[in-house]
Amino acid sequence: MxxxxxxxxxxxxxxxxxxxxxxxxxxxxxxxxxxxxxxxxxxxxxxxxxxxxxxxxxxxxxxxxxxxxxxxxxxxxxxxxxxxxxxxxxxxxxxxxxxxxxxxxxxxxxxxxxxxxxxxxxxxxxxxxxxxxxxxxxxxxxxxxxxxxxxxxxxxxxxxxxxxxxxxxxxxxxxxxxxxxxxxxxxxxxxxxxxxxxxxxxxxxxxxxxxxxxxxxxxxxxxxxxxxxxxxxxxxxxxxxxxxxxxxxxxxxxxxxxxxxxxxxxxxxxxxxxxxxxxxxxxxxxxxxxxxxxxxxxxxxxxxxxxxxxxxxxxxxxxxxxxxxxxxxxxxxxxxxxxVDDMLLVRGTNVYPRAIEAVVREHPEIDEFQIHLYTRDGIREEIDVLIEVPGHRGTDGNLAARLAKSLGAAAGGLRVGVREVAAGSLPRFELKARRVRDERIVIGGGDTREATG
CATH class of the missing domain: 3.40.50.12780 (ANL, N-terminal domain)
Known part of the structure; x- marks a missing residue:
């Protein structure tokens, strides 16, 4: 040495x-x-x-x-x-x-x-x-x-x-x-x-x-x-x-x-x-x-x-x-x-969880977040980011709107919803975080099932 x-x-x-x-x-x-x-x-x-x-x-x-x-x-x-x-x-x-x-x-x-x-x-x-x-x-x-x-x-x-x-x-x-x-x-x-x-x-x-x-x-x-x-x-x-x-x-x-x-x-x-x-x-x-x-x-x-x-x-x-x-x-x-296998395909657009995190972490008032994928009305794929902001620490009331705009740019122009959830309601991790919750309905060949991740 x-x-x-x-x-x-x-x-x-x-x-x-x-x-x-x-x-x-x-x-x-x-x-x-x-x-x-x-x-x-x-x-x-x-x-x-x-x-x-x-x-x-x-x-x-x-x-x-x-x-x-x-x-x-x-x-x-x-x-x-x-x-x-x-x-x-x-x-x-x-x-x-x-x-x-x-x-x-x-x-x-x-x-x-x-x-x-x-x-x-x-x-x-x-x-x-x-x-x-x-x-x-x-x-x-x-x-x-x-x-x-x-x-x-x-x-x-x-x-x-x-x-x-x-x-x-x-x-x-x-x-x-x-x-x-x-x-x-x-x-x-x-x-x-x-x-x-x-x-x-x-x-x-x-x-x-x-x-x-x-x-x-x-x-x-x-x-x-x-x-x-x-x-x-x-x-x-x-x-x-x-x-x-x-x-x-x-x-x-x-x-x-x-x-x-x-x-x-x-x-x-x-x-x-x-x-x-x-x-x-x-x-x-x-x-x-x-x-x-x-x-x-x-x-x-x-x-x-x-x-x-x-x-x-x-x-x-x-x-x-x-x-x-x-x-x-x-x-x-x-x-x-x-x-390679972390990439999310949403309405034909590639979305990477790292790009989402890079935007979220620009806002230190957010304690935790989760990416939620789901299907609306059995047809349209949606992507939301759930955030915890304990006590609305340091926010001006427009955080969700500003974050949604930045996330849309990071997600290739997709509309990304932002929803605030109760403090402590999202999972915590000691080792590798798993922040993607995929509940989209997969329809094809007569088969309908729920995909989780």
Whole structure:
């Protein structure tokens, strides 16, 4: 580690040609591990005739077939519980985690060995150190510590750095706030939604968070962590700097982090991941500056190799020079911008929940919101945004009208209704927020049913 801002100064500042040589070497090793495994990824590689020695440049990664979440779930169902995906006997694992939810199907199950877990915490060290966290810090993790992998790796990274690590599992929101203050935590790790929930509870209790000890809030788990309006609101409530990170259970750890420069996007940890951005429909690569689907190949998780995994994350890649921190790693401009399957189709118009949140969070008087989709008179699709404004805090009586106008522009010109609901009536979330309630009636072929989401 380096006191000047780099956890791994040699790798974080490698000239691009040397970085690509490192990636190619690690890609060949990952292909060799996966090809030797009996599961679906090894079978895909063998059927495609992909051998490590045939990969002579990074572009050759496109010879590897895509691997998808559906294929992973199908493998689990065909050969439970792990689908034959591991490159080592399951008995050798020391950790088991689950994804947070899979829209009606069983969650994905992942296993890690001791070396994997060391690597997982190392990736989080890149993120913490890059955001300025040091051994003197006291880090509170506002996380439930269940089977979802969440901030587990972050916890061990903080210990590895030498921070006083404060686990926040099995606590009420009020108890977490009290511990943050009593232990004088200087860093809080949370989802963006829960960071705002903690701030709401602090107001209820008469606690001035902005006058408290927390100087940094590290966000993860939701695209909102890179929405400027959401970040500004969290920073205002906490009186602290925020930075976004992104990870996923399938990888076991964080793959992107925002450094102290906060250039409007997160650095890809390119010495440990080979990231591609492709057209979600054609699968063909897209250039810098154009939105596409993120495809990842992981180099560090030996127990569960993952090659060309289609994440369904929407990203826009930007060159490393966009940030002045000296890292040679490219960035995802605006972090994770959403998911391919999050897009809502309303009366033929694409609507993204992130765009809705970006507008709502410009109004700090709104405590919580929900997107409600429904069918009027069995024919017309409608979209409303429900908002909570406790005590009409700071409003001038025209909030709904102004918000509806801004939301219409963000939703491609659709009319978006705004309805104020009772304080505390909308769901609250500790982990990933689910703010879309879809109650549209689907009519076709004589079938009428209610779709929920």
């Amino acid at each position: 380096d006191p000047n801002g780099y956890w791994n100064p040699r790798h974080e500042t490698l000239p691009r040609p040397h970085l690509e040589e490192l990636q190619l070497t690690r890609l060949r090793a990952a292909v060799a591990r996966a090809r030797a495994a009996p599961g679906p990824q090894g079978r895909l590689l063998r059927e495609a005739g992909v051998r490590p020695e045939d990969l002579t440049r990074l572009d050759d990664v496109r010879r590897i077939p895509f691997f998808t979440r559906d294929a992973w779930m199908d493998a689990q169902q065909a050969a439970p519980p792990y689908g034959g995906l591991t490159a080592a006997p399951p008995d050798a694992a020391v950790r088991r985690h689950l994804t947070s939810g899979t829209s009606g199907k069983q969650p994905l199950r992942v296993l890690d060995g001791p070396e994997d877990w060391e690597w997982i915490s190392e990736m989080w060290c890149y993120a913490f150190w890059g955001f300025g966290v040091r051994p003197r810090d006291r880090v509170f993790l506002a996380f439930g510590y269940g089977s979802f992998i969440g901030f587990w790796g972050a916890h061990y990274a903080c210990e590895k750095i030498g921070c006083l690590t404060l686990p926040g599992g099995n606590m009420t929101t009020e108890t977490r706030l009290r511990q943050i203050l009593d232990d004088e935590a200087t860093v809080v790790c949370s989802t963006p939604t829960y960071a705002l929930r903690l701030a709401q509870e602090a107001r209820r209790l008469g606690i001035d968070l902005a006058a408290g000890p927390v100087g940094r809030v590290l966000l993860s788990g939701e695209p909102a962590g890179s929405i400027p309006a959401t970040k500004r609101l969290i920073e205002s409530e906490w009186g602290a700097r925020t930075a976004d990170t992104a990870g996923m259970t399938e990888l076991g750890t964080v793959f992107m982090f925002e450094c102290e420069n906060r250039p409007g996007g997160g650095h890809i940890i390119e010495d440990n991941f080979l990231e591609e951005v492709v057209d979600p429909v054609t699968g063909e690569p897209v250039p810098y500056g154009r939105q596409g689907e993120r495809v990842v190949t992981s180099f560090g998780r030996g127990f569960l190799p993952l090659l060309r995994y289609r994440t369904r994350d929407l990203v826009v890649r930007a060159p490393a020079g966009r940030c002045g921190c000296g890292r040679t790693w490219d960035l995802y401009d605006g972090g994770i911008r959403g998911r």
